[in-house]
Amino acid sequence: MGPAGPVAVPVVLAAVLVLISWQVAVDGPLLGVDRWVRHAVRETRHELHSTVLNHLGKALSDLGSSVPAIPVLLAAGVLAAWRSRRAGVPRWWFPAVTAVLTAGLIPLLVVPAKAWFARPGPFGAPLAPDQWGWYPSGHTATATLAYGVAALLPARTVGARAGRRLYAAAALLAAGVGLGLVWSDYHWLLDVVASWCLGGLVLRALARVPPPRTDRGS
Template sequence: MLLGVVLVVVSWQVAVDGPLLGVDRWVRHAVHEVRAGLHSALLNRLGEALSDLGGGVVAVPVLFLGGAVAAWREFRAGVARWWLPGVVAVLTAGLIPLLVVPAKAWFARPGPFGLPLAADQWGWYPSGHTTTATLGYGVAALLLARTVGPRDRLLSAAGAALLAAGVGLGLAWSDYHWLLDVVAGWCLGGLVLLGLARWLPARR
C-alpha cells in the first residue's frame, strides 16, 4: 500500500508540476555541490557504472540467467512445473517496456537539464533503468530464492536490493534522472515484485 501511495502521489505531482518537484531541484542542487566539492573522477565513474547496471544489456540477461538456474534446480528436485521460473523471467522482460514506455510517453517529463523533448524521445518519468534493475535483479533473486536455503535467500534478496538502490543513486549522482523518476521506478518495480511473490506457488 505504501509503494502504491508513493507512486500515485509522485505521479500526480509530476503530472501537474506540483510543489513536490521542488525536492528534485533541491536534491539536484545538493548533488552538484557535493560533486564540485569532492571533484572525484572515481566517484563520477562509479556513478556511471552503477547507472549502466540498470540497462537491459546487463539486467535482462541476469534475469534470464536467474530464471534458467531456478528452472534447472527445480527440474533436478523433481518439481512438476519446473519450467515456471523460465516463463516468469521471459514474461517479466516483456512486461518492463509495457510498464515504462507508455508512462514515459504520457508524462513526457523533461530530464534534469530541462531541454524540450525531441520528437523521438519518450520522457524521463519513470526511470526505465531503475525499473529494469528493480525487476531484473529482483525477479531473478525471487526465483532463485525458491530453490535455496534461508541464508542464500537472504543474500540474493540483499544483493538485488543493493543493485536496485545503486542504480537509482548512480542515475541521480550522474544527473541522468531526477530523484522522483528514480523513486517511481523503485515503487513500480516493487509493486510488481510483491504481486509476483504472492502469485508464485509456495515451496516447502
C-alpha cells in the same frame, strides 16, 4: 517470503507512486524536492571533484541497462528451472517462463508512462519529437524488476539464508542504479523513487504467487 513483507508495504508503495505521478502531471510543488536534490548533488560533485565517484556513478547507472540486467534475469530463470527439475517439480519450467514474461513486462510498464508524462530531464532541455520523457526511470525499473525477479526465482530453490542474501544483493543493485542515475544527473530523484515503488509493487505480487511443488508435496 522475502519480498512479500507486511500488508502495509504495497499500500505505501502505491500511495507514493500515485502522489509522485500526480505531482509530475500537474508540475506540483513536490517537484521542488527534485530541484533541491539536483542542486545539492551538483554542488557536492563539484566540491569533491572525484573522478572515481563520477565513474562509479556512471557504472552503477549502466547496471540498469537491458544489458546486463535482462541476461541476468533470464539466466536466473534458467537456473531456477534447472534446480526445480532436479528437485522433481512438475512445472519445473515455471521460473524460466516467469523470467521471460518479466523481461517483456518492463517496457510495457515504463514506455507508455514515459510517453504520457513526457517529463524533461534534469538538464531542462525540451523533449525532442523522438523522445519519450524521463518519468519514470527506465533504468531503475529495469534494475528493480530484473534483479529482483532474478533473486526471487532461485531463492525459492535454496535455503532461507541464501535467499536473504539474494534479496539483499538485488536491493543493493536497485538502490545503486538509482543513486548512480541521480549522482550522474541522468534522472530526477522522483523519477527513480517512482520506479522503485513500481518495481516493488510488481515484486510483491510475484512473491505472493505460490511456487510449484514437487510430486511429494514438499
